[in-house]
Amino acid sequence: MTIFAYLLGLATGVLLLVWQRGRQRYREQRLLGTLKATDWPTALGQVEQMVQTQPQQQRQLRSLGTSRDTLERILQTAPIGYLQVDEENQLIWCNEQANRLLKMNQPLAGPVRRRRLLLEVARSYELDALIEETREKQTCCQREWMLYQISPDPLHPKEEPTYPLRGYALPLEGGEVGVFLENRQEAALLVQQRDRWTSDVAHELKTPLTSIRLVAETLQPRVDDGQRRWLDRLINETIRLSNLVEDLLNLSRLQGDQFRGLTLEPVDLPQLVQRAWVSLEPLAQVKGLTLTYEGPSRYLVNLDETLFHRVLLNLIDNAIKHSPSQATILVRLNLPPQPVRDGDGEADAITLEVLDMGSGFSAKDLPYIFDRFYRADPSRSRSDPLVDLPPMDPVVATELSRGTGLGLAIVSQIVEAHNGTITAANHPELGGGWLQLQLPVTALVE
Structure with missing residues (x-):
């Protein structure tokens, strides 16, 4: 009986030893698999490398934590x-x-x-x-x-x-x-102060400039021919300054509390284009320019006729100044395929294009074409020097050479008031300045 108990205990011990060694071998195989090693020397080398790199990883973690805290403090302040x-x-x-x-x-x-x-x-x-x-x-x-x-309290609003x-x-x-x-409150206040100052200065300058021009025109026939050119130059500069003042006043009227809204009425847009061209035709004849219109002969659009006439005057005047002699100015009216708004709230637009045959806009000028007082590259504005033109009336010469940098700014402001957009580019085929004006289909007369 004693021998049997001894043999049973020995067998149990052997079985436990075999089970422990099998489990240990299984754990070793899992560890080798985790370390992706085939033998123990390689695995021990990897473990030793991990132990050596642990302090460096801890330093990196502390550095990342410090950087995160620094960024958070920066954002807080x-x-x-x-x-x-x-x-x-x-x-x-x-x-x-x-x-x-x-x-x-x-x-x-x-x-x-x-x-x-x-x-x-x-x-x-x-x-x-x-x-x-x-x-x-x-x-x-x-x-x-x-x-x-x-106000969170509807009974006691503040x-x-x-x-x-x-x-x-x-x-x-x-x-x-x-x-x-x-x-943006401070920036908005600065813009308001700038506009108010500009409007006040323009109002103050308008009367003395008118007086100077009247005096110069009164003296003009009373001086000899040798001195008259100085009076002509004085009148030209006075006209240029008067145009600048008028542009400033127009911008002031279109902005802020001074703008009284649009007076919309059905306007024949092609006819309005022709009227603007007739007004500027004396300037175009000096350079031998012609107008080509492409589009319907009659098309009614809801517009503020006075303001939009100013838009067309500025666009065509800009094309005249930047066109070479004996060139053609192209005005094209593109209509939407159908005057119906789609379900997404978007609609096709009426597009009016004005294209000159000049050298086009330079790449550095394009982002600022519609900014106030921005003057394009002189190489574009002097594409056709006035010295090569025949003698002309001083007023016509002043109109051809003037450029206050406000014409396209006024155009942009008026188009925006009509809920439209305007863009400037160089025509991909003709290369000249290409101004595209788009009006929403809601402007159509049904």
């Missing part, structure tokens, strides 16, 4: 707002400036404790639309809007400040979107 939302438009991070700009009343800036929809904490649908646009396009997007504060905002949104990983917010 930045003079512009920053916020971040997840794929469901829940606010996950914002700095103090964004908290202040959007009146979100978050308890702490930085990572928010409880995620809430952005529209719950910031009632700005334009901001929400900007985020959705960025997420759909997966590219940086920008938008400007006026932020109107909504006046909240309203100011313009500009948002720059960028797509992040996992459907998240980050948005930088900029308060």
Whole structure:
């Protein structure tokens, strides 16, 4: 019996030893497989290398953590707002400036404790639309809007400040979107002050310039021929300054509170083009220019006739100044295939093109063509020097050579008031300056 018990214990011990060694061998094989080694010397070398690189990896982790903290401090103290939302438009991070700009009343800036929809904490649908646009396009997007504060208590409403905002949104990983917010109130005030100052100066200059011109024209027939050229030059410069003042006043009338709105009425657009050409034909005849019109002979559009006549005058005048002698100015009216808006709210547009046969715009000028006081490259504005032209009336010479840098700015402002757009380019085939004006189909007379 004793021997049997001894043999049973020995067998049990052998079985346990075999099971432990098999399990140890299985663990060794798993470890070798994890380390992707075929034998123990290679595996031990890899383990030794991992032990040696562990301090370096810890330093890198600490460095990354420090960099993250630094970036977070920078965003917290930045003079512009920053916020971040997840794929469901829940606010996950914002700095103090964004908290202040959007009146979100978050308890702490930085990572928010409880995620809430952005529209719950910031009632700005334009901001929400900007985020959705960025997420759909997966590219940086920008938008400007006026932020109107909504009083949380309808029974005791109070006046909240309203100011313009500009948002720059960028797509992040996992459907998240980050948005930088900029308060544009100061820039808007500077623009208003500039426009007010310009308008005041223009009003003050108008009367003395008119007086100077009247005096010069009165003296003109009373001086001899040798001195008359100086009076002619004085009259020309006075006319140029008067045109500049008038352009400034027109811009002021089209902007801000001074703009009284459009007086829309059915206007025959081709006939309006012909009237503008007749007004400028004396200038065109000096250079031997002709007008070619392509489009329907009659087409009614709802326009402010006085303002749009000014648009056509400025566009054709610009083409006259930049065309070489004996050239043709092309005006083309392209109609939409059908005057019906589609279901997406987009519609075909009426397109009016004005093309000159000059040297075209330079690449550096194109982004600034419609800016105030911007003067294009002199090589374009002097494509046909006045010295090569026959003798002409001083007023005509002044009109040909003048260029205040405001004509296309006025055109852009009037077109924008009509809910249209205007672009400048060089024609791909003819190479001349190519101005394309588009009006929405809503301007059609039904």
